[in-house]
Amino acid sequence: MNxxxxxxxxxxxxxxxxxxxxYHRLTVAAPEIAARALPGQFIALAVGGPDSALxxxxxFAIHRAALEGPQGGALTGGTVEVVYxxxxxxxAWLADRVAGDSxxxxxxxxxGFTLPETSRPCTLVGGGYGSAPLFPLAAALxxxxxxxxxxxxxxxxxxxxxxxxxxxxxxEVRVTTEDGSAxxxxxxxxxxxxxxxxxxxGAVYACGPMGMLAAVSAIxxxxxxxxxxxxxxxxxxxxxxxxxxxxxxxGDDGMTRMVRSCVEGPVFAGDRVRWADVGTVPVxxVxxVxxVxxxxxxxxxxxxxxxx
Amino acid sequence: MSGVxxxxxxxTTHLAGVELTxxxxxxxxxxxxxxxxxxxxxxxxxxxxxxxxxxxxxRAGRPTPRMxxxxxxxxxxxxxxxxxxxAFCRHDLPWLVERGARAVVSIAGHTTGEYAELARxxxxxxxxxxVEANISCPNVEHRGEVFACDPxxxxxxxxxxxxxxxxxxxxxxxLSPDVTDxxxxxxxxxxxxxxxxxxxxTLLGMAIDTRTxxxxxxxxxxxxxxxxxxxxxxxxIYQVHAALxxxxxxxxxxxxxxxxxxxxxxxxACAVSVGTATFADPSAPMRxxxxxxxxLAERGVRRVADIVGAAHRPADEPGLGEPAPxxxxxxxRVGRP
Numbered sequence: 001m002n003x004x005x006x007x008x009x010x011x012x013x014x015x016x017x018x019x020x021x022x023y024h025r026l027t028v029a030a031p032e033i034a035a036r037a038l039p040g041q042f043i044a045l046a047v048g049g050p051d052s053a054l055x056x057x058x059x060f061a062i063h064r065a066a067l068e069g070p071q072g073g074a075l076t077g078g079t080v081e082v083v084y085x086x087x088x089x090x091x092a093w094l095a096d097r098v099a100g101d102s103x104x105x106x107x108x109x110x111x112g113f114t115l116p117e118t119s120r121p122c123t124l125v126g127g128g129y130g131s132a133p134l135f136p137l138a139a140a141l142x143x144x145x146x147x148x149x150x151x152x153x154x155x156x157x158x159x160x161x162x163x164x165x166x167x168x169x170x171x172e173v174r175v176t177t178e179d180g181s182a183x184x185x186x187x188x189x190x191x192x193x194x195x196x197x198x199x200x201x202g203a204v205y206a207c208g209p210m211g212m213l214a215a216v217s218a219i220x221x222x223x224x225x226x227x228x229x230x231x232x233x234x235x236x237x238x239x240x241x242x243x244x245x246x247x248x249x250x251g252d253d254g255m256t257r258m259v260r261s262c263v264e265g266p267v268f269a270g271d272r273v274r275w276a277d278v279g280t281v282p283v284x285x286v287x288x289v290x291x292v293x294x295x296x297x298x299x300x301x302x303x304x305x306x307x308x
Numbered sequence: 309m310s311g312v313x314x315x316x317x318x319x320t321t322h323l324a325g326v327e328l329t330x331x332x333x334x335x336x337x338x339x340x341x342x343x344x345x346x347x348x349x350x351x352x353x354x355x356x357x358x359x360x361x362x363x364x365x366x367r368a369g370r371p372t373p374r375m376x377x378x379x380x381x382x383x384x385x386x387x388x389x390x391x392x393x394x395a396f397c398r399h400d401l402p403w404l405v406e407r408g409a410r411a412v413v414s415i416a417g418h419t420t421g422e423y424a425e426l427a428r429x430x431x432x433x434x435x436x437x438x439v440e441a442n443i444s445c446p447n448v449e450h451r452g453e454v455f456a457c458d459p460x461x462x463x464x465x466x467x468x469x470x471x472x473x474x475x476x477x478x479x480x481x482x483l484s485p486d487v488t489d490x491x492x493x494x495x496x497x498x499x500x501x502x503x504x505x506x507x508x509x510t511l512l513g514m515a516i517d518t519r520t521x522x523x524x525x526x527x528x529x530x531x532x533x534x535x536x537x538x539x540x541x542x543x544x545i546y547q548v549h550a551a552l553x554x555x556x557x558x559x560x561x562x563x564x565x566x567x568x569x570x571x572x573x574x575x576x577a578c579a580v581s582v583g584t585a586t587f588a589d590p591s592a593p594m595r596x597x598x599x600x601x602x603x604l605a606e607r608g609v610r611r612v613a614d615i616v617g618a619a620h621r622p623a624d625e626p627g628l629g630e631p632a633p634x635x636x637x638x639x640x641r642v643g644r645p
Contacts, residue, residue, distance in 0.1 A: 007348075009348050009589075046589060054377060055377065055534050055584055055587065055588050056375075056588060090377075104588075234372070234373055234375060236375050236377075236382060236384075237586070237587040237590070239344050239345075239347070239590050240340060240344040241344050241345065242375070242384070243340075243386045243389050244374045244386065246372060246374070246389065247372065257368075258369060263344070278372070279371055280371045286368060287367040287390075
């Protein structure tokens, strides 16, 4: 909707599945999606089959979009790979798919990472399988002449994703686990200041749990660095119609709005997201009682704000 | 029962005097204002786009989590997040009109006065195919705002909206299934001037996370939608059509396939909205349209209008599959002459 080709919906054949520690990899043949995908964008998959009791899309960040075809000629093929954890029945169903099965896939969706206009060292921080979209980002950054530091963290070694392959896409790699079963014991945020100093980082990119993103964003801001954070909010549709995946984000005008992480995100400037208020509708958000343009005709009870 | 090919099926339907090329619509709150779905199919090809309920002012909605997946259904507690009527009339309505889409605009207010003001602004804006008064959103701060739970409150809103809406633009009232007798509320709305009814809104539901032992939704309760509620929709449409056979009904509730849409039509709906199915399949409204056409052809139905409410006919009435519009009693016909 911003000049680039929009998403497509395709019936895509599963071409490969594999395990990656605690996670699953899924590769589907989807040339149109692969051709359009940018680092940080995601795909949405329907799960459970045609008579499924599971009605909502499962959204996954794109880990790899590979094109196959003669140079300059027609596209002959292309694949999209995602990484996911089995959280419930939908992802358990997905984990049972085998090569040759077909899936309903929509993508690429959302706003991807923005690359720096001039080359500079970039630090990429991934928590758990949140590191998946950082691999194509790292490749794009290095192609643009940016040195890349990759920081990967997880609770334990089996919950790290991509640690073995990291040195192929990054100049420097730091790994942390909370239990010390791989890399340094601790969290990504324990080593991040050191990485930022050593690399003379000019930009920070992150994907992972909300708490990690909040901390990475705060550290980046403290170091005077812009951060781009890819959030993982619970979504029903992935395309912007259901309004379930909203979070409070400050706009250019300083006003906070409840914005859709699927369409306006999933990548946000870290200093714009009101991390501490995620799960609430903060007082003063556009569209709450008392804000500009919101009056009442008759009595309106105070908005109920519940911490999520 | 055969001899009808899919392209031959006449899908024309009428919403209280307004002709639609086909009876498949989006459902309010499941298609925003059409833009997002237009990436996947031409929304102008649908019978109409029913837009997300718009309020007088911008609205932030409820805290998250706003959604919970349940068996064959989902709960939502969006809380009518939206841009407000002025932004809607500036940005969304003209966009639909430019694409040749018929816009059924859903409105929601806290008070009868707000509904009236919304209708006035829509009349000034123009380009509206029909107005749907959403008097049954369960995600409001208190049940007193669910006008559709009280026949008198429902009638007051409907009368106000009807008064402020151009005479050639039909007003539909969207009703809640969460009432003891939906026919009473339906009749009150029709007596107050509603040209038709939208049946049904979500059912008020709740899910509890057995791990955290807390409600899943930040708001506690939410509206249940999806195939889980389709039998409730069929029942409501059937009851209202039986009591008010001349009243056009837009049916919605768990429609995922063309055959589902057919079921609601047989119960008495002259048009059908596709809602929650759109979340897993953004092409769902267009797919349902194609499937409905096919389902009608397979059953030898030449005109969809002929089978609106067909489930009410005596079991021994012959020739359902034959093109026999003249055998339909006039009072079962849909829409105005």
